[in-house]
Structures are given as structure tokens and as C-alpha cells.
Amino acid sequence: MNYKAFMAMLARDARVARRNIVALLFQTFLQPLMFVFIFGRVMVGSGYMPPSYKSLLLPGIMALSMVGTGIWAVAMPLIGEFQFTREIEDRLLAPMDISWVAIEKVVAGTLQALAAGIMVIPFAWLLLRPGVDLSLHRPILFAIVALLVAVFSACGGLALGCSVEQTHIGLMFSLVVAPMIFFGCTYYPWSALANFPIMQKIVLVNPLVYASEGLRATLVPQFPHLSLLAVFVALLGFNALFLTVGLRQFHKKAVS
């Protein structure tokens, strides 16, 4: 690995992110925060939802923002850069193994997902208060879960970004991302699916379930949640799987 080239590529991604910061902020936070407002304020305020829903919703919104950000931050540039213009060529020609170019994308995506996760908590808290009952009693476990979620989002972005053609971006969102979000236990805990036993089993193939439940377990442990052990094992497994698939697809795209 060439440390200097790797850091230079991170600096390049930081420069591009900084240049697009306003668009990036809207893209990351607008939708989750609108959701927070409608469900956490409007629905709770008018009595259609119990007040405790505010606390239940927040970890799910954090998972959603992180996963959305990570996938978007890695997949969209890759889809674009591997197209007709081959913008990625200058990095593929940098003096290091091309796998590191992919890993750099994953690191950049992880950092962006972590930033999104950290920032969405105060935003959502401001929108929802009063009545949000967060308890950060296990900060290290929370940090580990957050990191695993961020890495999952970036590795998922790598696998998707190197497998999807530009013309299929719309399809990627409607076939992969949207079902993942709705069946990802973001707006409800996994235990709420108890009335739908088959679906409750099926959604376990969705990595977002473990992201939401893991953050729920470490932020609002008063609600029912999956065990942290299951969350760690599943997220580690998904991360390894997506990284492996992503790197293989990246090589296929990069070298003809």
C-alpha cells in the first residue's frame, strides 16, 4: 500500500465533498428529518402515536441517515466515474494496487456515514424534544455499532456502485434501497413484526435490520431489540461479504 497516494485520494474526496456541502447536507438530512417531523411531532402531537414513539424512532432515523449517506457517497461517484468518461482512471493509474482505490472509497464513505450519524442525532433531538429519552450508558458499544453500520453502508455502496450501470440507478433505488429501508426496522422495532412471523424471518436477510436494532439496543435499550451479539455477528458478516463482492466487481470494472 502506498500511504501517500491513499491519503491524497482521501484529501481529494474531502475536497469534492466540501465543494458540494450544501447539496450533501440536504441530500443526507432532508428526508429523514421530514420523517422525524411528521411522525415524531405531527402524529405524536395529535395523539395518533404514543409519545414514546419519539425515542423509538430516533435510532432508526440515525441508521437510515448513515446507511443512505454511505451508500450514496460510495455508489453514486463510482457509477459515474466508471462510465463513458472514465474519470477514475487517474486514480487507477496511481502507483498502488487498485484494490486500495476501492478501499479508499470505503474509508471515505465510512467517514461520511459516521458524520451523518453524529449530526442527525442533535437535529432530530431538536425537532422531537421534549420527550426523547436517550440513554448512552454503553458509549463504547454504541461507537462499535455505529462504526459497523458506517462500514456496512460504505461496503454496500461499493458492491452496488460497481454492479449497477448508470441507466439502472432508478431501478437500484426502487428495487434495492427502498425495500431495504421499509423492511429495515427503521420506523419500528423488529419485535413489532411478531404478528407477521414469516416476514419477521425474511427481513433478517436485510442488513439494515441489524443496523437499526443495534443502534436501538445501545441508544434506547428500554425498547425490545435484537441481541447485540446477533447484531455484531450479522454486521461483521455482511461487511465481509459486501467488501469481498465489492472488490471483485471493482476489479472487473477497472481492468478489461
Place this chain on the structure above:
Amino acid sequence: MAAGIRTSELRKVYNSAPPLAAGAGGFSFAEKRSKGKQPKPEIVALNGISLDIHSGEIFCLLGPNGAGKSTTVGVLTTRVKPTAGQAWIGEHDVWKEQSVVKRLIGVVAQRPNLDFSLTAREILVFHGAYFGLSSHERNTRAASLLERFKLTDRADQIVRGFSGGMMQRLSIARAMMHDPQVLFLDEPSAGLDPQTRLLLWEIIREYNRGGKTVLLTTHNMEEADALCQRLAIVDHGRIIALGTPQELKSSVPGGYLVRVRFGQDSPELLLRLQALAGVREVRATENNGADLYADRGGSLVSEVANLALAANIELCDVHISEPSLENLFLHHTGRSLRE
């Protein structure tokens, strides 16, 4: 230390349409059957290319679109994995020592593949950073390259809005940023106006005077003739001729080419043409035409006209070419490079 380029029996067969980077084109097709499925077309892009390009040389691959020039450059620059054969930059095997090789080479692709999210200056500076140049070094070098390629005015603008010519100049500046020992330029002057083309030629010559090896591809014979010390003519993934422009031109029988077209087909007339003084070879071509390879040009025309008149056959078209690489290509392939 300057480095040369060597390849040994390079072969590349695509099982699907060749990617954009390899310059898709009309290769030869051969069908391959697989169980129960539609046969996949095999596209032979390179069919045994062996080259030995000396260090410090300007070498040119000349050929029509789809001949395999870009694929050869792709293999030599780690972007295309060959199906068989080997390639070296200096003493380094391109596919076994990729990182070392990438340090030695600078690449200008056929299409501008600039980083469209950055400004012109940032593109150069970040490129320098990927190659480990110090901050001072990369800023100074970027400024001087921007100046040299006449891009200083637009240096701090995002390159998405640049014209094709500006993008091309910036691509070349970027390839030179880390001062590579070997510079690859894939059709560098495509889309450049004549003035910029001359500037580019001068820059390439100057770079070469510093002892650097330059490999460029082109389908423009004038460019090959003006720039290269040696060249290889490539067609259908094979090298069909290799040497200095002078050697190659003089290898055409006679040197001159007189292309004629008659009102009707007459093998007898062609036999008479063959007997004219100075005519080395006569080849029948499409539409009642003939190519006369001869050691003279203009003076032959009146004799051809007289023979046609005597045979009562109309002479419809005459074209004289002086000794050129175009004639050589035509002689080898029966096709014009311009077609």
C-alpha cells in the same frame, strides 16, 4: 534512467464488446459455441503483437480505428489484461509489478478522462500528490505546466465546462506531471486545431529530448511521419510493417501510387499498364479501378490516358500519391487508412 517498452506475442480476445477504454472498433469476429446459449462473439483485438521500443525513442503505432492500437496501450499501461503474451516497461513486467510500472509511465487516453469534480489546477496537484510529490513541488510543477499548455486563465475553474481541446491539453499536462520515463499518448491530436497540434508536437519532441520514451498512436500519417523515429503499422491486431518512416515509405514498390478508374473492366488494359516503363505492380480494385505502384507519378498519367484511348475505354478518375505511409498501408491491406 529512461526505460524502453517490450511486448512479446500479446494477444487479447474479448468475449463481449470491448470496453470504451480499449477503443471499440471493427475487429474480426469468430463464433464460439457454449452449451445451449447464444454463441458469444469473440473479438480478437490483439493477435500476437511483439514490439521492442528503444528507450528514448518516439515510437508510433499507426493504423485505422479498431486496429488494436488502444488495446496495446491498454495492456502496456495496466488497464487491459492480455489473454496471452507479456509486456515490459524497462525491466519490469507490466502485470507482475504494476505499482512500479505505474510510477514509470504517464498516460493520455483517447478520450479525456479528467476528474470532472475538480478544477484544472487541482487535477494536476492531486495527480502529483498520488505520485508522492511534495506540496511545493506539485504546486510549482502544476503552475508551470498550466502556463506551458496555455491553461493558466482557466486554471481555477471546474473542468466540466472546458472545450475538447482544453481537456486534451490538460490530460497531457497531467500525464507529464510526475515526469514519467515513458509517455503514452493515445491519439493525442484528435480534436485539436492545427495550431494546438503543432504546439503539442513541439512539446512531445521537447519531452523526448530529455531522454524520455514516447509511444503514440495515431491514424494520421502526417503526424506519424513528422514525429516518429520509428513506427509500426497495425491492422486487425497484427503488426504489418515496422521501421523508420523513410524505410517504410521506400518499401512500397516504386514509391509512387497512381490510382485510376476506367469506364469498364478490362484485364487486357491492366496487362498493358503493367508493361509501362517504371510500373512495378498493378492491382485491380473495385469499380473498374486499378492501383499502379510505380517509380514515377505525373509523367505516367498521359501514357495511361493514351492506352485507355487506344483501347476505347474511358478514363474516369486519376489520383497521384507521392511516396507516403498511406501508400504503404494500402499496399499491405488493399484499404486506405482514411476509409
